[in-house]
Amino acid sequence: MRDLLSIENLSVAFEVGGRWVPVLRRVSLQIDEGDSVGLVGESGSGKSVMALSVLRLLPRAARVIEGRIRFKGRDLLELPETQMRTIRGGRVGIVFQEPMTSLNPVFSIGFQVAEAVRAHRPMGSGQARAEAERLLDLVAITPAGERLDDYPHQFSGGQLQRVVLAIALAAEPELLIADEPTSALDVTVQAEILELLGELRSRLGLAVLLITHDLAVVAETCSRVSxxxxxQIVETAATRDLFDAPAHPYTRGLLASIPRLGRPEVRGQLPTIPGQAPALGDLPTGCSFHPRCREVMEQCRVDEPEMARRVSGGEARCFLMDSSTVEKAEIGREDS
Ligand SMILES: Nc1ncnc2c1ncn2[C@@H]1O[C@H](COP(=O)(O)OP(=O)(O)OP(=O)(O)O)[C@@H](O)[C@H]1O
Ligand SMILES: [Mg+2]
Incomplete structure (x- = not known):
């Protein structure tokens, strides 16, 4: 598969009260054409900042310190703003958690989808309306023709997220970034939306970056996971390999907190990782995870581990991996 998006050693900092706080630290992520990649981590770990960096939508207080973001070989951080507009909402679509942040309550759904079509593809209003109907049908808002003139308040939360998907697909993107697209929905509707994402991926050859705090969602939806x-990205692997052999103690903690199929465990009774994530402005020395790590060693308090190759494929940022079987994988090595 061909490389679509490639984030290399990206570091981003926010200015908070006159100080620069590191929010992303040398993160790297690859997405191939048509691939589905999950980005998992608890609240505040930097998932949304990563998505916003790709679209160059970072708030004013943020600075890219280092790194590159390449989309089909073009460096997005160097691209003039005019060309960036063909990427943002064009080649790369985005869906957020809350559908109403992307919809206007005073315009009909058909109008809003048609406008999204016309923003990226020149066509008359009649043709755009027909295209809007086709897109709504694609996301299973049926009968699409009868819903075109309805307003957002006439749709359920799950249906609104489908409409937002139709808008994101209006420009025929190659990559869809979905930032917690189902967190606000109940479990059944969540499963329907994830299924729809999978269908769209195979029908349209769309690549998907799915951002979530829920590893179980990734297990069903993504071929790779970070x-x-x-x-920081602490582990990256094919989803199967990551679930079979999680290398980083943080990943292992996350996996242990997923309810297993057939075992009616209550969330509160599942093992959780003790402690909480450090404040980004006050990171511990050495490995950032060491204060919470059950397998912490002396070295972890002093040195910061680099990404190293996992035995079963992928990479993890941990000294625990047996140095005799693990090859240092210096991330960002390929400087092509
Ligand atoms: N505008 C901002 N100014 C200062 N710090 C910010 C700003 N936006 C985000 N941050 C900080 O960046 C860090 C990462 O935020 P981000 O929104 O990417 O987290 P996330 O992983 O998406 O979390 P969640 O799961 O809650 O959506 C957080 O610690 C947050 O405090
Ligand atoms: Mg977020």
Whole structure:
């Protein structure tokens, strides 16, 4: 598969009260054409900042310190703003958690989808309306023709998220970034939306970056997964390999907190990782996870581990991996 998006050693900092706080620290992520990649981590780990960096939508207080973001070989951080507009909402679509942040309550759904079509593809209003109907049908808002003139308040939360998907697909993107697209929905509706994402991926050849705090969602949806902790990616692997052999103690903690199929465990009774993530402005020395790590060693308090190759494929940022079987994988090595 061909490389679509490639984030290399990206570091981003926010200015908070006159100080620069590192929010992303040398994160790297690859997405191939048509691939589905999950980005997992607890609240505040930097998932949304990563998505916003790709679209160059970071708030004013943020600075890219280092790194590159390439989309089909073009460096997005160097691209003039005019060309960036063909990427943002064009080649790269985005869906957020809360559908109403993307919809206007005073316009009909059909109008809003048609406008999204016309923003990226020149066509008359009649043709755009027909295209809006086709897109609504694609996301299973049926009968699409009868819903075009309805307003957002006439749709359920799950239906609104489908409408937002139709808008994101209006420009025929190659990559869809979905930032917690189902967190606000109940479990059944969540499963329907995830299923729809999978269908769209195979029908349209769309690549998807799915951002979530829920590893179980990734297990069903993504072929690869990256785990974030305190602004770093601590482990990346094929989903199967990650579930079979999680290498980083943080990943292992996350996996242990997923209810197993057939075992009616209550969330509160599942093992959780003790302690909490560090404040980004006050990171511990050494490995950022060491204060919470059950397998902490002396070295972890002093040195920061680099990404190293996992035995079964992928990479993890941990000294625990047996150095005799693990090859240092210096991330960002390929400087092509
Ligand atoms: N505008 C901002 N100014 C200062 N700090 C910010 C700003 N936006 C985000 N941050 C900080 O960046 C860090 C990462 O935020 P981000 O929103 O990417 O987390 P997240 O992983 O998406 O979390 P969640 O799961 O809650 O959505 C957080 O610690 C947050 O405090
Ligand atoms: Mg977020």
């Amino acid at each position: 785990v974030m902790y305190a602004g």
